[in-house]
Amino acid sequence: MGQDTQGTERTATRTMQDGRRRTGRPSNESDDLSRLFDVLAHPHRRAAFAVLRNGGWLSLDALARAVLARRDVTAAGDDRPPLATVRLQLHHTHLPKLDAAGVITYDAEDRRAVCTVENDTFGRLLDDVAFEEA
Template identity: 35%
Template sequence: MEWHRFETTLARQQFAGDESIPSDVFDILSSEDARYTVYALAHDPDQTLSQLADFVVGFTAMRSGTITTPADHENVRIRLHHAVLPKLDAAGYVTYDRSSRTIEAAPRHDTVNAALGLAR
């Protein structure tokens, strides 16, 4: 699925109060890092923190037309590790193992993806 369609679907469902997506997931998706994360994990949920940070940094740079630095990667990695992934884990979207820094799909993964139009 293309990114623009994902954002349009998300906005439409948020505005309509779509109950197929739990409100905690909508809250999480308010951050750009989280939206990029869900988009990436919808296509490949079994990643490492570093792989996911690479995607988020690259996608951010592509969309903004900027060049990333190692500091950008580190800042995204820290935000994902301390904020985004723990919230997605608590929401049941992924399981995030903080010690090994690995991510796997959790029970709500497919349901949320389907509601967002991100089915694999």
């Protein structure tokens, strides 16, 4: 990896099939993968997506309870966040981030969410993360 001529952004050097080397910005595929990792970085977002991908529209309250239940399975000790805290975190941070990534639709006014991802890469990545956490 190098820096561009202005020194502001990292660039990647790749070897082409004919042996020539090409320097350029990472591909959209790399950007997509980075975005997916970022979206899955928090356990509440992983739990929310896992719950939403198995059904239709869910209310914020039902989703918060489901996320808390999933987190209790993997969390050690009794330091789990209370339901009201999970609900607020989902509403203000995690569901908007999942929505912005295009994997769910969150209607903040009605406080309902549904899985809308069409690319199965996200689901497979979530499955791999869940396997590693178990």
